[in-house]
Amino acid sequence: MTETVSNSAKHDLLATGDISDRQLETMMSRMMSREIDRGELFFQCRRNESWSLEQGIVKSAGFSVSRGIGARAISGEKSGFAYADDIQLDVLEQTSSAARSIARVGSSQSANLPVKRKLPEFYQGIDPIVSVSKDEKVKLLSRIDKFARSLDPRVKEVSVSINANHESTYIYSSDGTDHGDVRPLVRFGVSVVVEQNGRRENGNCGGGGRHDLSWLYENETAEKFAREAVRQALVNLEAVDAPAGPMPVVLGPGWPGVLLHEAVGHGLEGDFNRKGTSTFSNRIGERVASPLCTIVDDATIPNRRGSLTIDDEGTPGQRTVLIENGVLKGYMQDKLNAKLMGVASTGNGRRESYAHQPLPRMTNTFMLAGESDPEEIVKSVDRGVFAKTFGGGQVDITSGQFVFSATEAYLIENGKITVPVKGATLIGNGPEIMTRVSMVGNDLELDLGVGVCGKEGQGVPVGVGQPTLKIDQITVGGTQA
Amino acid sequence: MTTTLVDVNANTSQGVHSPEDEAKLSEFVSRILDVAKSGGATAAEVTAGDDIGLDVKMREGDIDTVEFSRDRGFDITVYRGNRRGNASTTDTREDSIQEAVDAALAIAEHTEEDSFSGLADPDLLAVNFPDLDLYRCDPMDVEQLKDAAQTAESIALDFDEKIYRSDGARASVSSNCVAYGNSLGFLHAYRSSNSSLYTDVIAKSSNGMQRAAWFTMARQRSELDTPELVGTKAAEHAIRKLDPRPIPTGEYPVLFDQTVAMGLILHLLNALSGRPQYLRSTYLLNALEEQVTSPEVSLKEYPFIPGAMGSRAYDSEGVATSEKYIVERGMAKNYLLSSYSGRKLGMQSTGNASGVCNLTVEALTLPLKDVLKQMDRGLVVTSLMGQGVNILTGDYSRGASGYWVENGEYAHAVDELTIAAKLDDMYKNMVAFGDDVETRRNIRTGSILISNMTVAAL
Numbered sequence: 003m004t005e006t007v008s009n010s011a012k013h014d015l016l017a018t019g020d021i022s023d024r025q026l027e028t029m030m031s032r033m034m035s036r037e038i039d040r041g042e043l044f045f046q047c048r049r050n051e052s053w054s055l056e057q058g059i060v061k062s063a064g065f066s067v068s069r070g071i072g073a074r075a076i077s078g079e080k081s082g083f084a085y086a087d088d089i090q091l092d093v094l095e096q097t098s099s100a101a102r103s104i105a106r107v108g109s110s111q112s113a114n115l116p117v118k119r120k121l122p123e124f125y126q127g128i129d130p131i132v133s134v135s136k137d138e139k140v141k142l143l144s145r146i147d148k149f150a151r152s153l154d155p156r157v158k159e160v161s162v163s164i165n166a167n168h169e170s171t172y173i174y175s176s177d178g179t180d181h182g183d184v185r186p187l188v189r190f191g192v193s194v195v196v197e198q199n200g201r202r203e204n205g206n207c208g209g210g211g212r213h214d215l216s217w218l219y220e221n222e223t224a225e226k227f228a229r230e231a232v233r234q235a236l237v238n239l240e241a242v243d244a245p246a247g248p249m250p251v252v253l254g255p256g257w258p259g260v261l262l263h264e265a266v267g268h269g270l271e272g273d274f275n276r277k278g279t280s281t282f283s284n285r286i287g288e289r290v291a292s293p294l295c296t297i298v299d300d301a302t303i304p305n306r307r308g309s310l311t312i313d314d315e316g317t318p319g320q321r322t323v324l325i326e327n328g329v330l331k332g333y334m335q336d337k338l339n340a341k342l343m344g345v346a347s348t349g350n351g352r353r354e355s356y357a358h359q360p361l362p363r364m365t366n367t368f369m370l371a372g373e374s375d376p377e378e379i380v381k382s383v384d385r386g387v388f389a390k391t392f393g394g395g396q397v398d399i400t401s402g403q404f405v406f407s408a409t410e411a412y413l414i415e416n417g418k419i420t421v422p423v424k425g426a427t428l429i430g431n432g433p434e435i436m437t438r439v440s441m442v443g444n445d446l447e448l449d450l451g452v453g454v455c456g457k458e459g460q461g462v463p464v465g466v467g468q469p470t471l472k473i474d475q476i477t478v479g480g481t482q483a
Numbered sequence: 484m485t486t487t488l489v490d491v492n493a494n495t496s497q498g499v500h501s502p503e504d505e506a507k508l509s510e511f512v513s514r515i516l517d518v519a520k521s522g523g524a525t526a527a528e529v530t531a532g533d534d535i536g537l538d539v540k541m542r543e544g545d546i547d548t549v550e551f552s553r554d555r556g557f558d559i560t561v562y563r564g565n566r567r568g569n570a571s572t573t574d575t576r577e578d579s580i581q582e583a584v585d586a587a588l589a590i591a592e593h594t595e596e597d598s599f600s601g602l603a604d605p606d607l608l609a610v611n612f613p614d615l616d617l618y619r620c621d622p623m624d625v626e627q628l629k630d631a632a633q634t635a636e637s638i639a640l641d642f643d644e645k646i647y648r649s650d651g652a653r654a655s656v657s658s659n660c661v662a663y664g665n666s667l668g669f670l671h672a673y674r675s676s677n678s679s680l681y682t683d684v685i686a687k688s689s690n691g692m693q694r695a696a697w698f699t700m701a702r703q704r705s706e707l708d709t710p711e712l713v714g715t716k717a718a719e720h721a722i723r724k725l726d727p728r729p730i731p732t733g734e735y736p737v738l739f740d741q742t743v744a745m746g747l748i749l750h751l752l753n754a755l756s757g758r759p760q761y762l763r764s765t766y767l768l769n770a771l772e773e774q775v776t777s778p779e780v781s782l783k784e785y786p787f788i789p790g791a792m793g794s795r796a797y798d799s800e801g802v803a804t805s806e807k808y809i810v811e812r813g814m815a816k817n818y819l820l821s822s823y824s825g826r827k828l829g830m831q832s833t834g835n836a837s838g839v840c841n842l843t844v845e846a847l848t849l850p851l852k853d854v855l856k857q858m859d860r861g862l863v864v865t866s867l868m869g870q871g872v873n874i875l876t877g878d879y880s881r882g883a884s885g886y887w888v889e890n891g892e893y894a895h896a897v898d899e900l901t902i903a904a905k906l907d908d909m910y911k912n913m914v915a916f917g918d919d920v921e922t923r924r925n926i927r928t929g930s931i932l933i934s935n936m937t938v939a940a941l
Contacts, residue, residue, distance in 0.1 A: 056762070061597040064569035065586040066577070067598075070555075084551040087573040100551045136593040159762050195764050195875065204764065205876050244880070247732040247902065247937035277542075279650050279685055281692065357552065396868045396882070400685055400694035401724075403899055405869035405882030425789075427871040427901050429882040479871070479880040479901025481937045483732050 005417040007127035009310075011051050011170040011182025013046040018069065019089035026174055034100045034176050036111070037077055040337070042179075043098065044072040044314065045089060045172040046356040051131045054145040054163040072356040073101040076338060085357045094193045110174030121318050124302055124309040125212035127184030130166040133214030139164055142224060150194055154436035156239070157232055158193035158202070164188075166215060171314065179336075186212050187307065187463060189452065192228045194236040200407040206409075209450030213305045214363035216369035226452075234391060234410050237422050244411065244426035244480025245358055249405035250386035251416065251428065252379055256447035257392055259368050259466035262297055264395040265432035266290070269326050270332075271350070271457075272339035273361040274399050281402035283431060285330050291436035293328040294372050301349055307451040308465035313350035317362050322348045324367075325436075336362045361457060368467030372442025376470040379441045381417040388419050389428070402432040427479040435476055443470030490599035499535045499623060499658040504673035508533060508662040511575075512672075515559060516664055518584045519814050524561040524591075524829030526602050528665035530799065531557035531575075536657035539628040547651055549625060559583060563591045567600050568892060581729055599826040602800070606830055607822075608669050609797035609804075616789040619703035620658045620676035620794065628654035631710045635682040638714025645722050647687035650694065652714075654680050658706075669801040678704045680713050686721035693896075694722035701923050702790050715753055720865065721832020723886060728894040729938050736861035737902055737936045740885065741919045744844075745926040748782070751775070751910055752839060754874050766907060769816040776815035776910040779846050786840035793841035793925035802834040809842065813911075844928035848918035854932055857915050862890055862938055864902065877906040883938075897940070902937040 010140030014024070014052035017135045026043070033041040046069065051065040064453030071094055072085040100242040134142075137331045143162045151158045164190065191208030207230035209223075218224040253261060266282070274280035282290065291297070301310040315337050323331045335343070336351030339362055343403035354362035380388060388411065407427045448467035455464040512529045536552040558571040568591030572584040581664035597776065621627070636652035662672035683696040690711070697716035699708035708716070739747050755775075759765035767775055776782075786804035788794050797803055800822055808816040820828070820837035855863075868882035884898035917930030 054610070059597050060593045061594060061600065062567055062569065063590045063594055064571065065583075065590060066571040067583070068573045070573060076549050080546050081548045083548060086553050087555050088576070097551075103549070138591070140593050141594070159764065161762075195762070197763075202763065202875055204873075238876075243904075244899070248939075248941050277650065278648065279692070279694070357554065359548070359550070393870045394872075397868075398694060398868070401883070401884075401898065402691075402694045403868070403884065405871075405901075407869050407871040407880070424876070424878055425871065425873060425880065426903065427869045427880040427882055429868070429899055429901050430941075431899060475899060475941075477899060477941050478938050479903050479937075479939050481880075481903045481905075483734060483937050483939065 005181055007123060007184050008182040010167050011184050014170055015047060015089060018272040019091055019094070019207045021091055021094065025091060029094060029098055030174065030176055031152040033075060033102050038075045039078065040076045040176050041098070041102070042074045042173065042175040042315070044356050046070060046169065047281040048167065048169040048355065049131060050167045051167040052163065053143060054161065055137050055147050056161050057159065058147055060140045061142050063162065064350045066264050068355060070356040071097055073098040074359060075102040079342060081338070081359060082126045083359050091381050092280065096290045102120055121311060123311045124187060124319060125305050125311065128186050128214055129168045130186040130188045130214040131168055133216060140407050142218065146192060146224050146228050146297065147160045149225055150192060152235060153232045156196040156197065156198050156236065157194050157196045161193045162216045163191050164215070171312070173316035175232045175316060180292070181316040183312050186214065188213065188215055190218055190224060190227060192231040194231045195233050196239060197238050201239060203230040203234065205238065207234065208232040208452045211305045211307050211451040212309055214231070222396060225335035237304040237410055245387070245478055246480040246483045248475050250383045250474055251478065252386065252470065253475050254390040255443065255470050256467060257449040258389060259449065259468035260392050260406050261366060261393045262369055262468060263367050263464070264406055265430070266297060267364050267367045267434055268327065268397050269399045269402065270334055271434055272335035272343065273334045274326035275333050276339045276343050278479055282300065282330065282398045286332065289328050290330045290433050291443070292326040292439040293323050294442040295325055295328050295436060295439055296370045296371065297325040298323050299334055299350065299364055299459065301390060303366055305450055306366050306448065307453065307463045308364065308464045310349065310365055313351045314353045314472070316349065317347045317349040318353060320349045323383045326391045334364060336360050336363050347451050352462050354462060358460045361460065363462050364455060364464050366448065368446070368448060368468065369442070370445035371444050371469045372439045374443050376443045376445050379470055379472050380414060380419060382414060382472065383414045384412045387423065397432065403429065405429045406433055423480065427474050429479060435473055438474040439471055441472040445469045488872060498601045499620065499931045500618050504533065504660050505662070505674060508660055509664065509670055509672045512662045512664040513670055515580055515584065516666055518580055519559060519561050520666065520680055523563065523585050524588060524920055526562040527559060527566055527668045528652045528800070529557055529671055530661065530663050532659065532661045534657060534659045536655060537546055537623040537625065538653060538655040539632055540622055540651050540924070541629060542633040543649055544599065544633065544637065546683060547627065548710065559587050561587045561591050562601060565596045565598055565600050565930040566591045566594045566772055567597065570815065576827060585672065599622045599823055601672045601822070602665050602667055603822045603832060605667050607799060607802045607938065608667065611785060612671060613797050615794045615796065617673065617675035617702060617794060619790065621678050621704045623656055626650045628656065631680055635713040636711035638711050639682055639684045642715060642718035643722055645686045645688060645725060646718050647685050647692065648683060651685040652682035660763040663799065663801055665801055671862060676702055678707060680707050681712060682713055682717045682718045685720050689727045693724035700792065724884065724896050727898040730897055732939045733936055735938050736858045737933050737938070738858055738861065738863045739931045739933065740863060740865045741917065741921055741928065741930045742822060743864055744928045744931045745751045746867065747931060748842065748926050748928055750872050750906060752809065752819060752842065755809060755818050757818055757820040757828065760818055761824055761827035766875065767815070771786045771818065772814055773826045773931050775815045776810055776813045780810070780913055781808060781845040782810040783808050783843050783845055784840050785843060788841050788881045791806045791841050792923060793839065795840055799837040800832065802832045802836065804834040804840050809918060831865070837923065838875050844916065845937045846916040848916045848929055850921050851917045851930060854915045854917050854930060855888055858888055858932055859891055860889055862897065879904055899941055901939045904935045909933050911938065
């Protein structure tokens with residue numbers, strides 16, 4: 003990261019409360035004067051602007067600011083945490099004093115001197131809110147509304163939204179961390195309702211990333227989202243009831259990678275594994291997936307939604323191999339769990355905001371490309387389902403059970419994709435399903451940039467991806483038994 | 484305003500918001516409305532909140548986390564004629580008020596004319612403010628919370644040798660103050676409190692691990708399930724999930740356990756809400772006076788129950804709430820409308836801009852064991868996964884686990900299932916209701932039996 007981005011984030015946040023470097027040092031040494039392993043101060047300011055169009059009118063828009071500090075004191079496995087919605091010296095003192103009240107026993111620690119390092123940056127420290135004027139945003143929404151309606155007379159409702167987010171963070175910790183970051187994040191979405199002979203269906207498409215809004219104007223990006231939403235809705239007008247029961251399923255490339263996020267990703271987060279509550283606990287070095295599967299978590303891909311120059315504990319973003327040729331290689335760690343497990347943080351310590359504590363979380367999680375031609379994969383299935391688009395998923399990391407819900411799917415009959423079927427939930431057990439991956443396509447795609455991952459009530463932006471892949475058997479939750 | 488985090492820590496004998504805080508917050512709202520007016524807003528409304536909380540998490544007998552929280556902020560909506568702008572901030576300093584108001588006003592210069600927009604109709608605003616007794620705040624005391632969490636956890640861990648470990652127990656107290664005002668002259672503030680206790684444990688057998696949790700929430704600690712009950716319930720549920728056995732894919736009766744029945748009712752309420760109605764994106768279009776559920780059931784709101792979690796005298800627009808049927812003997816009687824969605828549909832707000840108030844499922848109830856007898860053979864769902872509910876098409880398909888019933892009795896655990904049906908059929912096929920009603924939740928229901936759904940299994 004360039005010194006300027008890190009420093010300007012730090013400077014801006016500390017300036018809000020007229021806080022000097024010297025005062026920070028004093029605060030930290032006081033926080034460390036009792037039996038604390040590590041003290042951490044997290045400063046954040048997040049500004050968000052969103053616009054939405056509904057029924058042909060740009061009828062609402064909002065601007066929000068959230069600014070505050072979170073103080074954390076860690077003693078062994080214990081954490082004291084306090085936050086306040088104001089960046090001021092007296093508030094900071096009270097917050098850090100509340101946090102350190104956690105520790106009353108143990109050995110005394112001293113704060114390390116801050117270490118300044120130059121880090122690579124994976125996005126630019128820009129403010130995407132001002133990258134396009136308010137007037138232009140309104141015009142864009144109206145244009146896309148008209149465009150979507152022009153695609154097909156069956157389009158009855160169109161909703162379009164545009165969202166730009168600017169976040170400055172600064173982390174000061176007794177372990178020598180002294181880093182700031184500026185994170186842009188934008189998102190655009192189109193949702194349509196189509197109607198034919200009294201039957202109504204919907205379709206959605208959207209995307210985004212850590213860049214400005216000019217991307218919407220390049221290569222008809224915004225129009226592509228609209229076209230895709232309409233196409234999806236029209237396909238669903240023809241959908242028949244989905245089958246029920248176990249069968250082979252082919253998943254398309256890109257967003258269906260939500261499979262990996264649920265089936266293996268969460269189960270490989272450090273906290274669950276330190277506590278021994280994951281179905282993947284104590285299994286490093288074991289085969290947990292078919293040898294065709296290599297899965298990584300990668301915060302370093304430029305401008306992606308899940309990318310991080312530094313995580314929310316100041317650890318540089320990195321690429322972590324989770325599963326290599328089917329063998330479990332490593333977990334995703336934040337500092338607390340890494341220390342307790344005797345390993346290094348992998349840069350996966352993330353928090354929703356200053357009002358939340360960091361947890362090990364995913365960034366961009368995906369499977370590397372394999373060798374099969376996607377067409378060959380479909381051809382290999384006698385009777386099954388091809389699932390192209392998904393809503394979302396959920397996992398119980400203890401039993402390993404996970405679900406994900408298809409929003410566009412088709413029957414495969416005799417090696418050919420035939421009729422569309424209604425959206426259905428797919429359910430399986432993570433480690434079992436991953437051993438049933440029998441073909442992996444050569445067409446790796448990352449998703450368009452819409453994912454929000456929830457854990458312990460905290461939402462963070464993430465990315466997923468995968469090539470086309472075949473699961474020999476998974477339960478499909480249709481109505482046709 | 485200055486933070487009182489340390490005061491919170493020291494204050495162990497009483498609640499943390501006083502009636503003066505209500506007055507201060509009202510005054511704050513009124514000041515923001517003035518700023519909006521002088522900035523050129525033709526109308527405005529403001530909600531301001533001040534929440535203080537303490538949360539203690541114990542894990543395996545020791546403190547895991549102690550969290551002190553203070554959340555303040557306000558949300559303003561301004562109108563320039565029929566154009567609307569909104570801003571919110573967690574920053575309550577004087578210059579930030581101006582900044583937020585300016586941001587909302589700037590947006591309202593660019594949004595488009597919408598003749599349905601605006602504040603609530605003046606004659607619908609609440610004028611009576613009964614004391615709903617929502618503030619019964621327990622002391623913010625780390626030791627008390629620690630004891631409650633520790634007891635719940637240790638009861639669960641000692642319950643049976645199959646309980647392998649705990650994923651922690653959490654006890655929380657929060658004290659909340661909220662004020663709402665608009666440029667029609669409405670201005671009111673009130674305090675409310677919450678206490679909760681939760682534990683999450685893992686049972687293990689040779690066939691794998693299973694997790695279950697139990698959660699209880701009320702206005703004050705004395706109304707919560709005891710820590711002993713919380714621990715026992717969590718342990719019983721985790722053990723009941725162990726050693727799942729396969730069942731064949733097929734059509735079966737499905738009982739939604741009380742803990743998941745609330746979600747089932749919520750989908751119906753969503754389908755009857757104003758926004759999907761005016762966007763024509765609900766399977767229950769033009770449903771008023773139509774049959775939407777089995778005639779054996781009614782859904783009624785009771786907004787004025789003292790101390791209840793869903794009680795309120797007015798919604799987020801100041802519109803008075805009222806006791807009313809949403810569904811009466813299977814017939815849809817009212818949509819859930821805000822001022823905006825009401826106008827879009829040519830109707831009036833129903834005072835539901837912030838959802839339902841103590842929505843009660845009214846039906847002839849039976850002891851759970853009699854409901855299981857009636858079911859005879861089928862699936863009891865105790866947990867659901869995934870988002871497979873489509874209000875527009877009315878298609879339902881979700882991941883499920885629970886237990887299998889033979890001859891009206893527990894037979895064995897089942898998991899990795901999906902259950903699917905049309906929502907419309909599910910609500911019309913609700914055939915029996917358990918008396919295990921949870922009255923501390925905003926949706927008050929017991930277990931619900933649906934006569935037929937497709938269950939898919941491996």
